[in-house]
Amino acid sequence: MVDISKYTKQLFNLFCLSDNILIISHINPDGDAIGSQIALYQYLKHIGRNVSMMTPNYLQEFLKWMECSDQINIFIRERNKCKKLIDAADLIIMVDFNQPNRMGEAEGLVIASKARKVLIDHHLDPTDFADIQISESSFCSTSELVYELISEMSSQPFMNKVYAEALYTGIITDTGNFEHGSYTASTLRIVADLLEAGVEKEKILNLVYNNFSADRLRLQGYAMNKRMVVLPELKSAYIYLTKADLKEYNHVKGDTEGFVNMPLSIKGICFSTLFIEKDGFIKLSFRSKGMFPSNEIASLYFSGGGHMNASGGEYYDTLENTITYFLKVLQENAWRFENIE
Ligand code: 5GP
Ligand code: MN
Numbered sequence: 001m002v003d004i005s006k007y008t009k010q011l012f013n014l015f016c017l018s019d020n021i022l023i024i025s026h027i028n029p030d031g032d033a034i035g036s037q038i039a040l041y042q043y044l045k046h047i048g049r050n051v052s053m054m055t056p057n058y059l060q061e062f063l064k065w066m067e068c069s070d071q072i073n074i075f076i077r078e079r080n081k082c083k084k085l086i087d088a089a090d091l092i093i094m095v096d097f098n099q100p101n102r103m104g105e106a107e108g109l110v111i112a113s114k115a116r117k118v119l120i121d122h123h124l125d126p127t128d129f130a131d132i133q134i135s136e137s138s139f140c141s142t143s144e145l146v147y148e149l150i151s152e153m154s155s156q157p158f159m160n161k162v163y164a165e166a167l168y169t170g171i172i173t174d175t176g177n178f179e180h181g182s183y184t185a186s187t188l189r190i191v192a193d194l195l196e197a198g199v200e201k202e203k204i205l206n207l208v209y210n211n212f213s214a215d216r217l218r219l220q221g222y223a224m225n226k227r228m229v230v231l232p233e234l235k236s237a238y239i240y241l242t243k244a245d246l247k248e249y250n251h252v253k254g255d256t257e258g259f260v261n262m263p264l265s266i267k268g269i270c271f272s273t274l275f276i277e278k279d280g281f282i283k284l285s286f287r288s289k290g291m292f293p294s295n296e297i298a299s300l301y302f303s304g305g306g307h308m309n310a311s312g313g314e315y316y317d318t319l320e321n322t323i324t325y326f327l328k329v330l331q332e333n334a335w336r337f338e339n340i341e
Contacts, residue, residue: 001186004145007134008153014116014132018091020050022115025072026097027056027104031063031208033096035170036120036142038068040093042163043150052085056104060254065207066169067162075106082106089115096142098126098135099305120145123307124295137307140182143170147190164197169204176261177209180309212255219249223259230266234330235337237263240275240319260285270340271297275322278314282322285312292340301329 015021023040025033037053044051053072063069075082086092086106092115100107110117111129119130122139139145147167150158171191175183195201223239230237239259249255260274270289275282284302286294288309295311298304304313315322 002136002138004134004136004148005152007132008149010132011118011134011149012153014091014118015044015047015049018049018116020085020088021052021091021093022085022089023051023053023093023095024103024106024110025053025055025095026102029055029057029059029063030096031173032141032143032170034059034063034066034069034072035166035168035173036095036146037072038066038166039143039146039150039163039170040095040120041068041071042160042166043158046158046160052089054082054085054106056102056106058253060257061252062208062211062254062257063169066166068166075104083109086110086113086115089113091116091118093118093120094130095120095146096123097121098123100127100129120149123305125305140180140184140187141170141174143167143174144187144190146170147194159193159197161198164194164199165204168194168199168201169208172204173208177205182307182309213250213252215250216252216255219245219251219255220259222249223256224262228263230263230269231330232268234271234334235269235340236271236273236330237266237269238273238275238323238326239263240323241277242319243277246276260287264289270337273326275319275326277319281314281316282319283312283314284322284326286310290340292336297329297333301325 021044023037025037041051041053054075055072056075058074059069073082086109098121100111103110117130118132120134120142122137122142122145124137126133126135136145227241228239260272263269263272264287270292272287274285286298288294293308295306295308298306298311298313302313302315306312
């Protein structure tokens with residue numbers, strides 16, 4: 001178990017000395033980004049700090065139910081207000097990402113700001129862009145790390161329902177509802193604490209996982225049936241969706257969430273890729289099993305990064321050319337699959 005007490009004294013001092021604190025989560029924020037952000041916000045309010053929240057772009061539908069999520073300022077919607085918040089901040093806390101470009105269009109302003117910057121994250125290999133980097137990849141989620149930091153810095157354990165539900169949401173979404181191997185006995189002890197604090201778990205599971213449109217389910221069926229290619233000899237499978245496919249099924253943000261995990265349920269497949277056609281580029285999501293480093297494929301070939309088993313990147317070309325390039329990359333990396341079960 002990592003000793004996080006090395007961070008907490010300095011962090012708590014910073015919290016107490018700062019007049020305006022801004023918490024920033026990453027572009028296309030997921031449950032862990034928003035969960036850890038709202039949890040920190042709750043704690044900082046509790047200790048009497050002046051604190052705001054910002055995210056580079058919009059929240060996905062399945063997170064909008066979260067209490068306090070309506071207080072998150074969206075940079076691309078409220079640029080002026082967000083610029084003022086960045087300017088006024090003397091402490092900026094960045095959660096759940098490890099590279100500054102994950103702040104999207106806010107990156108330049110945040111990096112140029114004179115505020116002290118703290119990173120709280122669980123991704124591997126962070127770029128050095130914060131004054132204090134709390135980067136611990138042994139945690140299943142940034143939410144778990146936030147829980148441990150706050151527990152360590154409070155003599156009286158801090159807890160309230162909004163805080164507990166935010167952290168619970170972060171933990172279930174980043175572990176695929178306890179399906180990925182990343183959670184530990186300690187995670188489950190934290191979850192036990194959160195449940196005892198009154199988390200309504202059925203309500204949250206329904207809001208997060210059973211909240212899709214019929215079109216989304218049809219898109220999923222179409223993606224698996226018509227757009228999935230399985231390459232057993234390379235232990236890989238990929239799914240691609242064109243702009244026209246998404247339009248046909250009235251796609252809204254978040255609809256393709258989880259598709260990339262599905263090919264991993266095929267026997268013998270340990271690397272899965274999802275290509276989504278965007279304006280002028282292709283967004284790629286990668287998932288892998290075991291020791292296959294999907295994040296190395298992401299960073300070496302697709303200007304991206306992430307975790308060993310969940311990562312992403314992008315490629316500025318047509319869908320067809322991107323898939324051709326990807327297949328070449330797979331061939332070049334065939335050696336990596338040799339010892340993967
Ligand atoms: P997803 O496939 O769910 O969009 O992303 C999975 C994980 O991959 C994210 O938690 C994030 O860590 C990482 N990731 C996704 N896209 C990118 C990207 O473009 N750049 C980097 N550095 N990481 C990404
Ligand atoms: Mn996370």
